[in-house]
Amino acid sequence: MSDTLPESDTQELATVYVPSEAEHLVTERWAESGAFHAEPSGSADTPTYSVVIPPPNVTAALHLGHALNNTLQDVLVRFHRMNGHNTLWMPGTDHAGIATQTVVEKRLLQEGTKRLEMGRDAFIEKTQEWKDEYEATILGQLSEMGASCDYERTRFTMDDMCATAVRHAFYTLFEDGLIYRGKRLVNWDPVTGTALADDEVEMEEVQGHMWYLRYPLEDGSGHVTVATTRPETMLGDTAVAINPNDPRAADLAGKNVVLPIVGRVIPILEDDYVVLPDPDSSDTKAQMSSGCLKVTPAHDPNDWDIGLRHDLDVINVMAADASISDQYGWDDVSNDARAFVGLGRYEAREAIVAWFDENGLLEKVVDYSHSVGHSYRSHVPIEPWLSDQWYVKASDDRFAGSALRAQNPDQVTGLAAQHTAGDANGDGELTFVPERYAKTFQQWHEGIRDWCISRQLWWGHQIPVWSAAVVDTSGRHPQPAIAEALASVESGTAVKIDSKWSNAGAIHVVRQVTDTEFVESICVPGDSTLRRLDRSDTSMDEAAIVAALEAEGFKRDPDVLDTWFSSALWPMSTMGWPYPEDFPETTGDGSDLLSTFNPTSLLSTAREIITLWVSRMVMFNRYFMDGQLPFTDVFIHAMVQDGHGQKMSKSLGNGVDPRDIIYSHGADAMRFTLVQMTTDTQDVKMPVDMVCPHTNTPFTPEFITTKAGHLVAAPTQTSPEDPSKTMVSAYGVAVGEVAPTNDVPLARNTSAKFDAGRNFSNKVWNAVRFAIGRLDSETVEAGPIDISSARFVDQWIVARLAATIDKLEAAIATYQFNVYADTLYDFIWRDLCDRYLEVVKPTIDDDPTQQAVLAAVFDASLRIMAPVCPFITETLWPYVSDARGGEIIGLELPASDLLATAAWPVAADSIANPNVIIDFDRAYALITEIRTLRASQNVKPKQRITLNGPAEVLALIAATGGTVETLAGLGEVADDSEGAPPVSSAVAFEGAQVFLSGLTDEVDIDAEKARLEDVIAQKTKQIGGFRGKLSNDGYVNGAPPHLVQETRDMLAAAEADLAAAEASLERLA
RNA sequence: GGGCGUUUAGCUCAGUUGGCUAGAGCAUCUCGUUUACACCGAGAGGGUCGGGGGUUCAAGUCCCUCAACGCCCA
Known part of the structure; x- marks a missing residue:
């Protein structure tokens, strides 16, 4: 019996359930009990259930999408905990490199300072403060919504344990030749000076132009016309391409043109990438095509591919800020061209178009609407730009092939022979729910590109590689072997060499950058790795190696790793990989977290990160852990949209804080409604209202249309009941247009969608009030009850309970969350309240057996409801426990102080009487x-x-x-x-x-x-x-x-x- | 351009392999304040399942096609 709650007495329960009075008491009881803490198990007999939370970004507070995902995980975790599994739910947060750095930089600007002014260390410190603030907010939100995480094990993607894993993973991949450096076209954000991953680029429709430029043929026999949306890149053209099926191809291919302005002589070549012109086509590309394509390998990804096919020169004509520059590989600048050097990309565009016009080479200009990649951070068009980056060789069979072989064979079709699951550890065990997402996963890996992992940021895991230019390959620190080693490989390929650095445990590579430039790089492992290496020179630890390197002029790469690199290790790094013994809190009972809980049971996430995250966890976990998967089941949940069918997102500012819903409806109501709306469709619309802070009444806000065409709540709203008062909306605050004040406060959001959950909670509350009011511990039947000799309606409710338990178990096993909620609702509201309680009213007071049945049914009802509505059920639990009489034979309901750790009810077939039903x-x-x-x-x-x-x-x-x-x-x-x-x-x-x-x-x-x-x-x-x-x-x-x-x-x-x-x-x- | 999905009652959504008279919650209307609950109870009205075509004894469900909307990838 609890000592924090009063003895059961119907007078103690108010007529209305007030979540805010109950929830914090329950949270305290859970925390004190340690009910959510998991320890490694040395025994293979105890079944385990483990989930790692998709770590939320520390950029901002959680919104309803997070609430949905975490509620679903909690339902599963609580269900399995009650079913006797050793259950671990690992919580934590993600440092979210670009996103966090951007929000901190924004705040700095408001404070009148800048990142570059304060320097790297100070900036990181500032960002750390931000992280601490939001990590606390996020963990608080999780706790408020009832997430039964093992909070003692809370991790952060940049804490020591995770950093150790990142360091070891990078070292291992470097050693295995799966990390390389190369000049590649990246999505360059010229404003933030950052390379973006493909998925960080947002496609936006832009009203632009198609310019038709004439390039004279070298032989003077006329010209070809190329069509382009980016005329400024023509300075870097190294060919003109024509489709081999074009009737003009036979005549033109093999000839040369003289590139205007520059004077460069470049070939006309055949490539079937070129779109054939067709004015009648429904495809606008064909309508707009001139049939001739200018090829600029340094400034367009498709042209880069053409360049590879035809071995074209790559001439980069832009600087990092996207201005025209001759400092990055352009060395045939003509006198005419010199005038353009130094212009910004859009100035250059105008000037070049003007030049073509003045020289009679501008054939025409046509309005053209097309999609252009924009930085999701600075929102300017990205520039495909040639730059040095680190890559993980994701296309290697050990990654992409391994990911494909992991897929459940029942969920894939048309796999290449080498990609079909074999007998290897983990093969064929990765299952998606709903099944259709298996296809997304498959297609991604079949066409995967190598993964650019370097980011020009300060916030993140700095790349542990120190480099220096080799001044003279025959002299100085590297051995003469360098020249020899490099002579045998393709330019740009890194070659490992032996040196004092490699003797000390680092990896030493050299590579040729240009005809005359060489670079040597040393990857330094962390101490935990170093200690375990078999190395000839054990005199130096990590710090000593780094000090020695820097003393010799080596500089650490300033870039940090892509956020997803550390996220990809999450199911391992949070459990102490690679060396759990270095982190004693991850070990126990002769075992450790990693061997007990990896693979995890389930990953629940949104479909948009199947490629970014799920894929990479699968590849890394399998690579580093002998084929073992990070999880066997992947559940992809629906996306929460606002009332206008728009995705709820931070950038749109239409996200709803779960705390607002908890405030208006209670955590259980929020959870119940979220679970109830989780079907396997893609999207769920959630019409959002606001609550007037002056009058506390909900109302539908006034909406405005943003420039981007989104419908959002106007930043300032007028109180519907008192037009003299105003308030600001969450949208207005999120986009920085308004800030709340005492007179103009922030209005919370709410949604009538959650009324269903609130009403349900209240119904249960009152049903229990009724029940305990009718039960008398003096008279209730204390002995075992054979239900077949009880009243008909008692037999019936017990049979319905048994059927309900079956149905709930099946719903969990198949991730049919809405079925779980609906089944609960039907049983408790319809069967238990509307029917059973009404029927027993005339008899219950004088029937001790019926009282015992009623108490047992309520006990079981709280248990089956607990995974979805843990607060109200835990609050009512002591009252119902106290009222219990004898057991019903065939219905196991062992006593427990805490509902969160009580056993799931087990019903024997003998009580599931179908004829009674x-x-x-x-x-x-x-x-x-x-x-x-x-x-x-x-x-x-x-x-x-x-x-x-x-x-x-x-x-x-x-x-x-x-x-x-x-x-x-x-x-x-x-x-x-x-x-x-x-x-x-x-x-x-x-x-x-x-x-x-x-x-x-x-x-x-x-x-x-x-x-x-x-x-x-x-x-x-x-x-x-x-x-x-x-x-x-x-x-x-x-x-x-x-x-x-x-x-x-x-x-x-x-x-x-x-x-x-x-x-x-x-x-x- | 490729892929995935959505379109069912006024609103938000269920509807498992094709098979009882297509369901729920909210909203609406009628009645009811019965000592658990008005965040309640009883009842009612409301749908040619986006349009068209096909397969079948039988189609909301399978196939084709058109339309609108959404997401992912290029």
Whole structure:
């Protein structure tokens, strides 16, 4: 019995459940109990269930999308905890490199300073403060929503444990030749000076132009016309391409053109990438095409590919800020061209177009709307730019191939032979729910590109590589072997060499950068790795190696790793990989977290990061852990959209803080509604209202359309009840347009969607109030109860409970969350409250056995509801536990102080009596008929009426022990041997006439006739349908016999009902 | 351009391999304040399942096609 809650007493429970009064008490009890803490298990006998949280970015507070995902995980985790699994839910946060750095830089600007002014160390310190603030907020939110994470194990992607893993992973991949450096086209953000991953580029439709430029043929026989949306890049053209199927190709291919302005002579070549011109095509590209494509390998990814195919020169004509420059590989600058050097990209565009116009080489300009990649941070168009970056060789079979082989064979089609699952550890075990996302995963890996992992940021894991230019390959620190080593490989390929650095445990490579430039790089592992290496020189630790390197002029790479590099290690790094013994908190019982809980049971996430995150965790976990998967099941949940069908997102500013919903509806209500709306469709619309902070009333805000065309709440809103008062919206604050003040406060959000969950909580609350008020611990039956000798309705509710438990277990096993919520709702509200409690009211006070059944059913109900609504159930748990009487034989409900760690109920087949359920359903159909009749004649609920019916109906009423009498308000039940009572109405039930009398003093004959005529019309229509079916030979012969028989039965029943109704009508005439 | 999805009652959504008279919550209307709950109870109205075509004894469900909307990838 709890000592933090009062002894059970119905007086203690208010008539309305107030979540804010209950939730924090429950949270404290959970925290004190250590119920969510998991320890490694040395025994293989205990089943485990583990989940790593998708670590939220520390950029901002969580929104409803997070609430959804974390609620689903919590439901699963709580369910499995109750089912006796050793359960670990690992919480944590992600440093989110670019995103966090950007928000911190924004704040710095507001404070009047800049990142570059304060320097790297100070900036990182500042960012760390931001991280601490939001990490605390996020963990607080998780706790408030009831997430049963093991908070003692909270990790952060940049903490020591994770950093150790990152360092070891980088070292290992470097050693294995899976990390390389190369000049590649990257998505360059010229404003932030950062290379972006493909997924960080947002495509936006832009109203631009297509310029048609003439390039003269070298032989003077005319010109070709190229079409381009980016004329400024022509300075770097190194070819013109034409489709081999173009009729002009035979004549033009092999000739040269003289590149205007620059004077460079470049070839015309054939490549079928070029779109054939077709003015009648529905494809705008074909409409706009001139048939000739200018090829600029340094400034366009497609041109880069063409350049590779045809071995073209790569001439970079831009600087890092996207201005025209001759410092990055452009060395044939003509006198005419010199005028353009130094211009910004858009100035250069204008100037070049003007030059072509003045020189008669501008054929035409056409308006053209096309999509352009924009930086998701600075929102300017990105520039494909040639730059040095680090890559992970994701295309290697050890990564992409391994990911494909991991897929459940039932979920993939058309896999290449080398990618089909074999017998290797982890092969074929990765299963997606819903299944369709397996295809997304497959297609991504079939076309995967190497992964650019370097980012020009300060916030993140700095790349552990120190480099220096080799001044003279024959002298200084490297051995003469360098020249020899490099002579045998392709330019740019790194070659490992032996040196004092490699003797000390580092990896030493050299590579040729240009004809005359060489670079040597040293990857230094962390101490935990270094200690375990078999190295000839053990005199230096990491710090000593770094000091020695820097003393010799080596400089550490200033870039940091892509955020996803550390996220990719999350299921390993949070559990102490690679050396759990270095982190004693991850070990115990002769085992450690990694061996106990990896692979995890499930990853629940949004579909948008299947490629960014899921893929990379699979590749890394398998590579580093001998083929083992990071998780076996991947559940992709629906996306929460706002009321206008727009995705809720930070950048849009339409996200809803779960704390707002907890404030207006309570955590359980939020959770229940989120679970209930989780179907396997893609999106869920959530119309969002605001709560006026002045009057505390919800209202629909005024919406505005943003420049980008999104519908959002206007930054400032007027109080609907007091127009003199105003408030600011979450959107207004999120985009920085307004800030809350005392007079103009921030309005919380809410949504009527959550009313369903709140009402459900309140229903349960009051049902328990009723129950414990009727239970008397002095009289309740204390011994074991054989349910088959209990009252009919007690047998029925226990049978329904058993069926419900089965259905809930199946829903969890198949991740059908909405089924779980709906099943709970139906059982508790419909069966337990509307039916069972109403039926027992006349008998419960004097029936000790019924009291024990009632208590047991409530006990079990709290248990099955706990995974979804943990707060209210935990709050009610002591009251219900106290009220318990004897056990029901066949229903296991072992006592527990805490509901969170109580056992899931186990029901034996013996109590799942299907015949009782069938009889109840029949009786309920009769009840509904009677109630409908009562309602149509406005009979008062208290009015007891008399039923006269045939023996079969009376038998049913008797068999269901008071159910019909109580729920239909019957005062007297008698046979119909005397015929219809003089003042009565008749309903048709199972083909019989059932007479009801005592409804009113006088039956309204006309109304009664109208009602019967409605019944007759309805039955006649049904009969027509059934007869139609049965007169169809195809149906009678083709359909399964049991269906045909069912139709015959239904026809007979409808005909009998029709006859009964007609007889009743006749009687009135 | 490729892929995935959505379109069912006024609103938000269910509807498992094709098979009872297509369901729920909210909203609406009628009645009811019965000592658990008005965040309640009883009842009612409301849908040619986006349009068109096809397969089948039978289609919301399978196939084709058109339209609108959304997401991912290029």
